[in-house]
Amino acid sequence: MRLLTAALLCLPVLAAQAETPSTLLSPELKAQAASLQAALATDDTAYHLVESLTTEVGARVAGSEADARAVAWAEKHFKQLGFDKVTLEPVRFPVWRRGDIRISVLGDSPQSLHAIALGWSKSTPEAGLSAEVVAFDDLDALSAASPEQLQGKIAYVSARMEKRRNGGDYGRRVAARSSGAEIAASKGAVALLIRSIGTDSDRLPHTGMGIWLGGIKPGTPASDRAMVLSNGERVALTAVPAAALSNPDADQLSRLLKLQPKLKLHYQLAGQYVGEYTSHNVVGEITGSTKPEEIIVVGGHLDSWDVGTGAIDDGAGVAITAAAVAAIKKQGLRPARTLRVVAFANEEQGVWGGKAYARAHAAELANHVGAAESDFGAGRIYRIDAGVPAKDWPLVQEIQAALDPLNIELGGQDAGGGADLSGMRDAGVPMFELLQDGTDYFDLHHTDNDTLDKIDPAALRQNVQAYATFLWLLGNAPQRVQTNFVPTPTP
Ligand SMILES: [Zn+2]
Structure with a gap:
């Protein structure tokens, strides 16, 4: 202001x-x-x-x-x-640490999938969770879903990002990463899984923020996911655990879901808020x-x-x-x-x-x-x-x-x-x-x-x-x- x-x-x-x-x-x-x-x-x-x-x-x-x-x-x-002139200017912020992740397919075709936690993801219970997957073509479809469809399930957004010279499709797709967990949680889902916001076909998932930290309202009460920083600002972990699959693994999951519509995954990841840190902007000038x-x-x-x-x-x-x-x-x-x-x-x-x-x-x-x-x-x-x-x-x-x-x-x-x-x-x-x-x-x-x-x-x-x-x-x-x-x- x-x-x-x-x-x-x-x-x-x-x-x-x-x-x-x-x-x-x-x-x-x-x-x-x-x-x-x-x-x-x-x-x-x-x-x-x-x-x-x-x-x-x-x-x-x-x-x-x-x-x-x-x-x-x-x-x-x-x-x-x-x-x-070269100067260091202090920048204080909250720190999140990534732990291990394991996502595997249960049932007739057991196998593990290559995934990475999104930044600021909340942890699953230590032993992980097992739940049915419900797939959505894009974030709009997830937003339109009814809570009955998602209660206790893993929400999976399969939308693929297209390659463009100006990267213009990022803006259209990245909301699945930055708001997907919040939307999935609001409908009772226990976790979010997305196709990576990326245009390659490597078996490497893409990370990135799972939540917009600046979007946490000032009055949000402190809880197991919302922290109050020393300057009074609020930040929060994602509302449910959130991760991205590599593009080939997303393809694989989509094929498996066609064969077994009630497919279940075991989903285990760790990520936590570990406190505040002071880094620096480094400024040089002529x-x-x-x-x-x-x-x-x-x-x-x-x-x-x-x-x-x-x-x-x-x-x-x-x-x-x-x-x-x-x-x-x-x-x-x-x-x-x-x-x-x-x-x-x-x-x-x-x-x-x-x-x-x-x-x-x-x-x-x-x-x-x-x-x-x-x-x-x-x-x-x-x-x-x-x-x-x-x-x-x-x-x-x-x-x-x-x-x-x-x-x-x-x-x-x-x-x-x-x-x-x-x-x-x-x-x-x-x-x-x-x-x-x-x-x-x-x-x-x-x-x-x-x-x-x-x-x-x-x-x-x-x-x-x-x-x-x-x-x-x-x-x-x-x-x-x-x-x-x-x-x-x-x-
Ligand atoms: Zn950058």
């Missing part, structure tokens, strides 16, 4: 500045952007960064021992990259020469899930954005505005780092003049979107013209920014998106297959070229852009 008020207060200022005619980028700035691109065409700094992070730290789930090593890694490497108080933020999130080594999600994003900011100074250039890179803590389990950044910097957000997050893998960038009003669009067109040699096209005015930027966006910071080809992203996302070998060094170089170009031009543009985002007031 505080952020929304701040955004509204900015509006008269925005309207007044809207009359200023836009001055566009000088030929000198464009030539400097072109030489940055040329220099970065053979620069593997980003690849070396993500290689180092994924090798030396590995998986770094929020609140683990590796979380602290990741923060130390980022601090050390940001200093080595030559940033003018201070602006003539407008140091005006700040542009880029970044990615430093945490990963506990599977894979967090190469595409999101070691790549941290590496791309840090390398791009560092490259500008390395080329002997200094932007007018301050360029800041943030390696955000704990994005995966509730955007805790992004929210902490917006809180800690609330007083200077009015002077944050643009933000972009890289959190969609390591594929090539194909488009730039900007959440700015029409009067600022000619500047975006000029930036895109400089990105054209990298095969980046002009997109739309509806950039909402990455998850970690949502607090900034709501406070009126203009959002930019450099859209990556995510065709294969959901093959790997939140699985054991998210490892360094999936990153193409050439595609990573193109990402750094694009971010460096964008940062140099926006960091020196004569005009400030404004946001076109209108926050919807919370009822």
